[in-house]
Amino acid sequence: VLVIVINPHTGALELLVTNQLRLPTGMRQMECLAGMIDDNALGVIGTAAAELAAESSIHLRQKYLHELGEFYTSQGLLDEKLTAYAVELPLHVTIDLYDYIKNEKHGTDTYEVIEIAFIPFTWAKVIETKDAKLICAYALYEKWHATLTAEALEDMVVDGKADELQ
Numbered sequence: 280v281l282v283i284v285i286n287p288h289t290g291a292l293e294l295l296v297t298n299q300l301r302l303p304t305g306m307r308q309m310e311c312l313a314g315m316i317d318d319n320a321l322g323v324i325g326t327a328a329a330e331l332a333a334e335s336s337i338h339l340r341q342k343y344l345h346e347l348g349e350f351y352t353s354q355g356l357l358d359e360k361l362t363a364y365a366v367e368l369p370l371h372v373t374i375d376l377y378d379y380i381k382n383e384k385h386g387t388d389t390y391e392v393i394e395i396a397f398i399p400f401t402w403a404k405v406i407e408t409k410d411a412k413l414i415c416a417y418a419l420y421e422k423w424h425a426t427l428t429a430e431a432l433e434d435m436v437v438d439g440k441a442d443e444l445q
Contacts, residue, residue, distance in 0.1 A: 280312045280327050280344065281365040281416050282335065283400060287374045293397040294417075295380070296408065297334055300392075309396060311413040313361070327364045334393050335380055339366065347419035352411055363416035365423070 282295035314330035
């Protein structure tokens with residue numbers, strides 16, 4: 280899930296990423312929020328919303344997740360297919376919520392400690408993460424966003440209700 284926010288301190292467009300230990304690389308890695316479908320009852324979009332809540336403490340309705348498309352991470356080796364979603368949170372991220380998300384440890388259990396980072400929403404910063412999921416999702420976002428009309432962009436704004444985020 281690409282989580283795009285406007286930093287309430289600076290007004291800069293940023294991307295929320297996780298920073299967590301990845302044992303195969305032997306180091307902490309910055310990645311987009313992601314997870315596996317453990318409960319088929321949730322479906323793909325329900326799992327995306329659940330992962331968003333578990334990894335960032337942002338709870339919001341599924342209707343605010345915009346599907347960007349699907350891709351395989353390594354079709355010659357794995358059958359792992361990912362569905363990318365984006366959520367843009369420019370109006371409802373207060374300074375308190377932004378600071379809480381950034382400073383709180385997240386995760387679903389003691390073995391999954393996730394720190395949140397905000398990075399500039401630029402292609403160069405996304406490439407620096409070396410996260411294939413994030414790179415593909417960013418490219419899909421750019422394609423999707425380029426097709427939107429001004430009217431569609433206005434309709435996407437979380438309709439003035441701060442209670443959508445907890």
